[in-house]
Amino acid sequence: MADIFEEVDDDLKEENYKKLWDRYGKYAAALVVLVLFGALGGVGWRDYVKSRQIGYSDEFGRAVELAQAGNNADAASVLSRLAEDANSGYAMLARFREAATRRMNKENSAAIDIYETLAGDQSIEPLYRDLAVLLTVMMQAGSGDPAGLSERLIPLVDGGPWRHSAGEYLGLLALRQGDVPAARKRFQTVADDPEAPAGIRGRAAELLRTLDR
Incomplete structure (x- = not known):
C-alpha cells in the first residue's frame, strides 16, 4: 500500500508546481505592474515594482535549481524568505515549493504545516486551497x-x-x-x-x- 501512495504522490508533485509556475511566472509581474501603476502612477514606482518582480523570479528559479541539485535545506531557506517578502502570487508559489522541498528533506511536519496554512488561506484561489488540502491528505x-x-x-x-x-x-x-x-x-x-x-x-x-x- 505504501508504494501506491508514493507513486500517486510522485505523479502530482512536480507536475502541479509546473502548472503553478506556468500560470504565475509569466503574468504576475506584468499584472502587478499594471495594477499598481494604474492606481498610483509614477515611472519611479513602476520601475521599482518591475525590478522587484524580476528579483522574485530569479530567487524562485534559484531555489528550484538548488532543490534539483539536492540542496534541499538551502532551497527551503530561499523559498521561506521569498514567501515572506514576495507578492501574493510568488509568495504562494514559494510556499508550495518550500513544502515540497521540505518533504524531500524528510521534514514532513513542516511540509504539512505549510500545506495546512495554504489550505486555510482565503486570500488565494479555491483551486490552490483545494490542492493544498489534497497534498496534505496525500502526506498523511x-x-x-x-x-x-x-x-x-x-x-x-x-x-x-x-x-x-x-x-x-x-x-x-x-x-x-x-x-x-x-x-x-x-x-x-x-x-x-x-x-x-x-x-x-x-x-x-x-x-x-x-x-x-
Whole structure:
C-alpha cells in the first residue's frame, strides 16, 4: 500500500508546481505592474515594482535549481524568505515549493504545516486551497485517520480539477478502512472517466483487477 501512495504522490508533485509556475511566472509581474501603476502612477514606482518582480523570479528559479541539485535545506531557506517578502502570487508559489522541498528533506511536519496554512488561506484561489488540502491528505494517507482524511477529500471530487486524484485517494483510504465495495466504486469512477490522466486511470484499473482476483 505504501508504494501506491508514493507513486500517486510522485505523479502530482512536480507536475502541479509546473502548472503553478506556468500560470504565475509569466503574468504576475506584468499584472502587478499594471495594477499598481494604474492606481498610483509614477515611472519611479513602476520601475521599482518591475525590478522587484524580476528579483522574485530569479530567487524562485534559484531555489528550484538548488532543490534539483539536492540542496534541499538551502532551497527551503530561499523559498521561506521569498514567501515572506514576495507578492501574493510568488509568495504562494514559494510556499508550495518550500513544502515540497521540505518533504524531500524528510521534514514532513513542516511540509504539512505549510500545506495546512495554504489550505486555510482565503486570500488565494479555491483551486490552490483545494490542492493544498489534497497534498496534505496525500502526506498523511498511509498513517493518518482514514475517515477524517476522507471527509476532507469528498468536496474535491464534485467536479473540481483535482477530482481524479481525490477519487483515487478516497479509494485507497476506503481500503485502509476495509471497505472494499466503496473502494471499488471510487476506482471504477476514475477508471471510467476519459478526462482522468492516463497514469491515474491505469492505476485505478489495476487496483480494480487486484480487488477482483
